Amino acid sequence: MSETVDFDGLKQKLPVAAFFEQVMGLKAKAMHSDSIRFSGCPACGLGPPESVRTSVKTTGGKTRWHCFRCEEGGDVIDAAAFYWQLEVPEAARRLAGGLPSMGSTIRKWHIRATEAKSKETPRDEAALREVFAHIRGSKLPPDGRVMEYLAGRGITADVAKEAIKRGVLATLPGNPARAKEWLFDVVGHELLVKSGMLRPDSKVPAICYRPLACFTHNARSAEFRLIRKPQSAEEVKLLFYGPMFPYFWANEGSNDYTIVEGPIDLLSSIVLGTKKNVIGVPGAGRWRPEWFKNLSGKSVLLAVDGDEAGQRAVHKANGLLKVMTDVGANVSVLTYPEPFTSVTPEEDWDVNGFLQWKLSQLQQQQRNSSCGEPSTR
Ligand SMILES: [Zn+2]
Numbered sequence: 001m002s003e004t005v006d007f008d009g010l011k012q013k014l015p016v017a018a019f020f021e022q023v024m025g026l027k028a029k030a031m032h033s034d035s036i037r038f039s040g041c042p043a044c045g046l047g048p049p050e051s052v053r054t055s056v057k058t059t060g061g062k063t064r065w066h067c068f069r070c071e072e073g074g075d076v077i078d079a080a081a082f083y084w085q086l087e088v089p090e091a092a093r094r095l096a097g098g099l100p101s102m103g104s105t106i107r108k109w110h111i112r113a114t115e116a117k118s119k120e121t122p123r124d125e126a127a128l129r130e131v132f133a134h135i136r137g138s139k140l141p142p143d144g145r146v147m148e149y150l151a152g153r154g155i156t157a158d159v160a161k162e163a164i165k166r167g168v169l170a171t172l173p174g175n176p177a178r179a180k181e182w183l184f185d186v187v188g189h190e191l192l193v194k195s196g197m198l199r200p201d202s203k204v205p206a207i208c209y210r211p212l213a214c215f216t217h218n219a220r221s222a223e224f225r226l227i228r229k230p231q232s233a234e235e236v237k238l239l240f241y242g243p244m245f246p247y248f249w250a251n252e253g254s255n256d257y258t259i260v261e262g263p264i265d266l267l268s269s270i271v272l273g274t275k276k277n278v279i280g281v282p283g284a285g286r287w288r289p290e291w292f293k294n295l296s297g298k299s300v301l302l303a304v305d306g307d308e309a310g311q312r313a314v315h316k317a318n319g320l321l322k323v324m325t326d327v328g329a330n331v332s333v334l335t336y337p338e339p340f341t342s343v344t345p346e347e348d349w350d351v352n353g354f355l356q357w358k359l360s361q362l363q364q365q366q367r368n369s370s371c372g373e374p375s376t377r
Pocket of ligand 1: 022041042043044067068069070072223309
């Protein structure tokens with residue numbers, strides 16, 4: 001085919017959001033002032049309708065999509081290439097044929113440019129670290145509701161307490177009013193604002209509702225997590241403060257490493273009894289090669305999510321596997337056993353999903369064996 005396609009013209013004519021709506025059949029959620037969100041991604045598939053997977057936003061006159069799950073993204077042609085599994089020129093040609101309702105009902109998206117946001121006071125990293133130090137040094141006992149949430153995900157009290165001792169984990173009071181009181185008493189209004197954790201026009205820091213705090217190596221950054229399911233698509237499950245950095249759990253005397261996604265999977269692998277050092281990358285596609293430069297000659301197990309997005313992040317051209325091979329690590333990739341994957345939805349093919357499956361197997365065995373025992377009157 002020698003037909004030429006006007007790429008720029010195409011991008012102008014076809015809003016990214018229209019592709020998500022009309023081709024992928026998704027409903028737009030207008031969430032923040034500067035972006036719209038969808039429950040599906042052209043690269044890694046569709047999530048439940050109430051979930052949020054991708055964001056579409058306009059910066060400097062260009063509209064792009066980004067997937068929070070697989071970290072892919074791009075313009076409308078990239079979306080088409082992923083979705084139709086075509087090479088970019090082919091995808092562009094197919095797009096040039098038009099969307100179902102081209103020229104009639106394509107919605108006009110009024111997305112405020114992000115420039116407005118950048119006028120906010122930049123976060124003060126030193127202040128942020130000071131807040132983290134207060135939270136990690138809290139004299140309060142581990143919060144019962146947070147511990148209950150962790151137990152529900154299979155994280156034992158022993159591992160949670162050890163994580164608190166190591167400064168990997170901390171809990172705020174599970175009651176938001178008490179969390180607020182504690183933050184204002186101990187950290188103080190000024191430092192909360194300075195650190196960017198309290199907007200000057202707001203009364204309550206958003207972390208009050210997210211009392212499970214997990215800290216990256218040397219507490220350079222932290223995530224704060226809800227201890228229940230989000231109540232709506234608008235509710236943000238976790239907030240992240242500080243630079244992108246890995247979570248880390250050292251196992252004394254071990255020269256081997258496991259790489260997992262995020263702090264819950266890190267704690268889950270400790271509960272599962274790993275004797276290796278565990279590195280928790282923020283996501284299968286969210287890491288920097290320089291984090292791994294000391295892994296030369298070490299044995300490294302990649303235990304990131306087993307779903308398509310996780311595996312693509314491992315195997316793609318500049319993925320985790322390539323980076324590990326390049327630093328000279330002796331790398332292997334974890335495969336989840338079939339008895340687990342056959343009964344588990346793909347989105348739970350991760351270390352925590354595996355832990356929860358193991359625990360349910362154990363419970364089942366106990367139930368079976370106690371049924372078989374003679375009953376006593
Ligand atoms: Zn995706």
